[in-house]
Amino acid sequence: MLKVGSRGSDVTRLQQTLARAGYNPGGTDGIFGANTKAAVVRYQRAHGLAADGIVGNNTGSKLFKTRNDDFWDGKPDGVGGTPGSFPVNGSNRQKLDYATNLARQMGLRITSTTGGKHAPGSYHYKGRAIDVAGSPSKMAEYYRRLAGTRPTELFYDPQGGIKNGRPIGAIGGHRDHVHIAY
Structure with missing residues (x-):
């Protein structure tokens, strides 16, 4: 579970994933603060989840699996069909x-x-x-x-x-x- 006050590489990955999905967390510093919480809430609202700003099982599995299922494969996503991850290094x-x-x-x-x-x-x-x-x-x-x-x-x-x-x-x-x- 990630929430305000959480720190570390899991928070950094969350922030990167939110940014790639189009939800600006205000940076990728590994600190779950107000901007990251606001981005999580926007994501939750857009995906019919309880908008509490906490990344638990439901939010985490949807964010990391559904939106970014091949986030770590190094290939640009979101091209040609339903958007996946934002192609940060894409053209x-x-x-x-x-x-x-x-x-x-x-x-x-x-x-x-x-x-x-x-x-x-x-x-x-x-x-x-x-x-x-x-x-x-x-x-x-x-x-x-x-x-x-x-x-x-x-x-x-x-x-x-x-x-x-x-x-x-x-x-x-x-x-x-x-x-x-x-």
Whole structure:
């Protein structure tokens, strides 16, 4: 069982797994603190588990087995089907495929890939970005799940913005969709 106050390599693995699954634990320092608990609670809510922030048998088996069953095999996951682990060492294309599959799994619509009108030099024109739309609560969850994946760009005005892995706040023009680029 892992909970606030737990420390060590098991917590580090938990933090890495949460981050790869799209739930930002605030770092991988091996200390189960408030940020890790918040990430666990988000994961539990998204997967119909008791949202108590404690990694016991139910949460642990679902997180480590279902989401990341081949986490340690060294191969990028989440490409082509239902997202598994985020492909941390994968190409930008593999990361964007993960984001696309996650959006579809969550019932969100892909509203723009390379088409549409975007700012000059946009990552859309380079095939590295998508826009996704749906209910505000689903878009907020999608934003939160991808925030820990160190995207090149992630914008959703009600939640804020991330550029090159760093929070920059809302930039405007992204209230009705989430923009993600790797």
